Amino acid sequence: MPENAQHYKLLTGARLIDGAGGPLIDNGAVLVHGSRIAAVGPASTVSAPDGASVERFDFPGKTIMPGMVDCHTHHNGFGDGRSGDDLSTLPDEVLTLQSARNARASLFSGVTSIRENGPKNFTMFRLRDAVNQGIAVGPRMVLCGRPVAIIGGHMGYFGSVATGPVEARATTRQLIKEGADYIKITATGGSTRTSFPLRPSFEVDELKAITEEAHKFGKLTAAHCVSTQGTVNSLEAGVDMIIHCVFKEADGSDVFRPEVAERIGRQGAYVNPTLHVGRSRIWVMQHKKEREGLTPEEQQHLDAGLRNLETRMEDCRRMQEMGLRVITGSDSSWGDYQLGNTVYEAELLVASGYSAMKGVLSVTGEAAKALGIDDVTGTLEPGKEADIIVVDGNPADDINALWNVNEVFLAGRRVDRGSPESVEANRQMPPRG
Ligand SMILES: [Zn+2]
Numbered sequence: 001m002p003e004n005a006q007h008y009k010l011l012t013g014a015r016l017i018d019g020a021g022g023p024l025i026d027n028g029a030v031l032v033h034g035s036r037i038a039a040v041g042p043a044s045t046v047s048a049p050d051g052a053s054v055e056r057f058d059f060p061g062k063t064i065m066p067g068m069v070d071c072h073t074h075h076n077g078f079g080d081g082r083s084g085d086d087l088s089t090l091p092d093e094v095l096t097l098q099s100a101r102n103a104r105a106s107l108f109s110g111v112t113s114i115r116e117n118g119p120k121n122f123t124m125f126r127l128r129d130a131v132n133q134g135i136a137v138g139p140r141m142v143l144c145g146r147p148v149a150i151i152g153g154h155m156g157y158f159g160s161v162a163t164g165p166v167e168a169r170a171t172t173r174q175l176i177k178e179g180a181d182y183i184k185i186t187a188t189g190g191s192t193r194t195s196f197p198l199r200p201s202f203e204v205d206e207l208k209a210i211t212e213e214a215h216k217f218g219k220l221t222a223a224h225c226v227s228t229q230g231t232v233n234s235l236e237a238g239v240d241m242i243i244h245c246v247f248k249e250a251d252g253s254d255v256f257r258p259e260v261a262e263r264i265g266r267q268g269a270y271v272n273p274t275l276h277v278g279r280s281r282i283w284v285m286q287h288k289k290e291r292e293g294l295t296p297e298e299q300q301h302l303d304a305g306l307r308n309l310e311t312r313m314e315d316c317r318r319m320q321e322m323g324l325r326v327i328t329g330s331d332s333s334w335g336d337y338q339l340g341n342t343v344y345e346a347e348l349l350v351a352s353g354y355s356a357m358k359g360v361l362s363v364t365g366e367a368a369k370a371l372g373i374d375d376v377t378g379t380l381e382p383g384k385e386a387d388i389i390v391v392d393g394n395p396a397d398d399i400n401a402l403w404n405v406n407e408v409f410l411a412g413r414r415v416d417r418g419s420p421e422s423v424e425a426n427r428q429m430p431p432r433g
Pocket residue numbers: 072073074117118331334
């Protein structure tokens with residue numbers, strides 16, 4: 001059908017969630033004009049101008065809501081347990097193709113915007129170019145280019161290391177020149193073999209140089225922190241999002257520090273807890289246990305993983321109760337967690353204490369705010385881009401309804417997702433027990 005100026009799409013469903021925190025609307029409707037939302041509300045109040053041509057999409061029994069926003073992805077990854085060190089040895093061409101496969105799986109699952117947290121070299125810039133040229137399909141992308149690391153630090157293998165405030169500024173400018181939408185920093189070590197997860201990486205003056213430079217150009221910053229001192233340093237530097245936000249002391253002990261959490265709240269920084277990436281490792285071991293059993297050593301790893309998840313969920317619950325801005329970012333396809341499965345992270349934020357509706361907001365409107373794209377997407381409001389999903393059931397009652405995505409619209413266009421079987425094939429199933 002030709003896209004003439006007077007052509008509208010009208011979507012109706014049993015209920016509508018606006019993603020902006022408004023009440024659930026029974027018998028809701030969205031009117032779409034071109035790529036944008038023209039009107040939203042009860043179906044009885046939403047109609048196209050007289051004389052306009054209207055294409056109708058009726059979804060009886062289903063929920064209309066904003067497309068999901070995943071604040072934390074690794075499109076280069078395979079989610080098959082391989083380490084980042086190993087991933088980084090693959091040619092950029094292979095990583096770009098894998099990223100295209102992941103972008104497609106993620107979009108088909110109902111994710112219409114992502115923020116990429118760590119690809120190698122130019123791979124994600126090239127994928128975005130390809131999507132813009134119609135060669136590949138994928139969600140809207142908020143890109144960092146590459147994460148900024150210290151020498152030997154976490155993800156330094158992806159291509160951007162800096163030493164001292166001068167290089168830190170230069171690296172930030174370079175990434176912005178290349179097209180970075182925000183700056184990702186690794187403020188502690190991580191899984192990278194030559195890094196130290198319990199130690200901070202950059203000095204505060206280096207973090208400040210990056211953050212000030214990014215803010216000067218209107219770009220947000222986000223810092224990977226898997227131990228507490230990294231979070232403290234990042235807050236000192238004015239970082240906008242704390243990723244992982246693991247409360248661990250330099251000796252490895254788990255100590256939740258309320259004063260640090262309070263400071264996160266005071267500064268209005270967002271928190272992306274990344275709970276499921278740990279659970280996905282647990283699931284791999286549990287699958288193996290069911291299949292063939294575990295060695296005593298593996299059983300110890302499994303027990304430690306379960307204890308760690310419990311601690312992380314308890315810390316998450318405390319931050320939620322303190323009113324911190326805790327949002328969904330999957331961290332897939334890192335470790336064993338594959339893109340296309342963002343819902344598992346939202347589910348764990350609900351299991352930690354969020355209501356189902358807050359879980360929905362954490363992966364729609366609130367997530368869009370965290371990424372600074374809430375003027376464009378994340379909610380169903382007139383003037384925003386028409387990034388819409390239709391799901392079976394009511395995710396404001398049961399967050400797992402987000403698994404039942406029936407339709408995806410990106411910028412007003414219905415996405416052809418192929419067969420339900422091919423979409424379902426991207427789901428990683430939990431162990432039976
Ligand atoms: Zn990550």
